[in-house]
Structures are given as C-alpha cells and as structure tokens.
Amino acid sequence: MNLSKQQIRKIVYEFRNNLSYEDYHKKSSIIYNKIINSKWYLEADTIISYVSTNNEPDTFTLINKAFSDGKKVAVPKIINKEMEFYYINSLDELEKGYFGILEPVNINNKCVPENVCPLMLVPGVAFDLNNNRTGYGGGFYDKYLSRHTVHTIAICFKEQIFEQIPIDEYDIKMNKVITD
Numbered sequence: 001m002n003l004s005k006q007q008i009r010k011i012v013y014e015f016r017n018n019l020s021y022e023d024y025h026k027k028s029s030i031i032y033n034k035i036i037n038s039k040w041y042l043e044a045d046t047i048i049s050y051v052s053t054n055n056e057p058d059t060f061t062l063i064n065k066a067f068s069d070g071k072k073v074a075v076p077k078i079i080n081k082e083m084e085f086y087y088i089n090s091l092d093e094l095e096k097g098y099f100g101i102l103e104p105v106n107i108n109n110k111c112v113p114e115n116v117c118p119l120m121l122v123p124g125v126a127f128d129l130n131n132n133r134t135g136y137g138g139g140f141y142d143k144y145l146s147r148h149t150v151h152t153i154a155i156c157f158k159e160q161i162f163e164q165i166p167i168d169e170y171d172i173k174m175n176k177v178i179t180d
Helices: 005-017 021-036 039-043 060-068 140-147
Strands: 046-049 072-079 082-088 094-096 102-104 118-122 126-128 151-155 176-178
Touching (some): 005 126, 021 151, 021 176, 082 140
Parallel strands (some): 046 118, 118 151, 151 176
C-alpha cells in the first residue's frame, strides 16, 4: 500500500479524533510507563519534550514526572519560523503560541542539547518499522535535529505505525519509537 504523506495524515487525524476519552488515557498511560521505566529516561538529566495537543499521546503527565524526578525540562517555541527549546520550571509557564500550541513564556534560558544529557520526545503523525517519521508538514523537528545531536524517542499510538511511509532526504529517522 503506497500512501502519500497527506493520505497518511488524514488516516491518523481521523483515528486520533475518534479516540474515546478512556482509550486515549489508557493508551497514553501505557506509553508513559514505558518511557519513565526506560534507561534513556532514567539516565537523562534533561527531558526535551513537545507539549501534546490534538489527541497526541499525553506529555503533560510525563513533564510533571520529570519535574518531580528533579530533571530539567525544555519545551519548544517557534520564533521566526525556527524552533528552539527553552527550559521551564512548571506547566504554568506556558501560553498559546504557534498554531495554538502551548509554548514557554520565558525565552531567556535556551536549552543547548550538546551541553546536557538529554532525552528528546518527538511528536509525529506516523512512523514506520524502520523508525522513519512523518511530521505535520512544517519541518521544524527535521530542521532542528539536523543541527543538534540528541537521543530521540518518538511517541505515538500503535495505530500510527505503518509498515512503510514515504520519506524525503531531509526526514530525520528516530532512534526509537515507543507506542502503547
């Protein structure tokens, strides 16, 4: 089955939009437990994470867990069509930004992944069995990851995994994909 990125996005958006409240939280909880028990999470001093929106697997619980475990947390902000990550100390330090996604208010403390032991949680629409990723079409993560070396874990629901997805030369492969 050769689907285009647009067709794959449509399939995944429909699936996520139709998830029941119970299924969403059950699936997100399974992913959360796999992450917090992973060696990558346990060894990381910094968690670089997206802030979930539109029925993406929940990252709010994970971010709060990282705070309680004494880890530093950085989340993305889009400025002039470039994505950078900034440290936050609380989810209260977020406000709606680019495309209505919660972003840090304070951008005085930029995270430079090469200076810390980070784990980066990456969102995406679809992934394949070779850890390839289809994002939302803006290229923000691919551009960022082409400039920084960091251990990436994509998180998604198992219904977002395809045998093979179309990839372009600029698409960055994930180190690992964790699903429910």
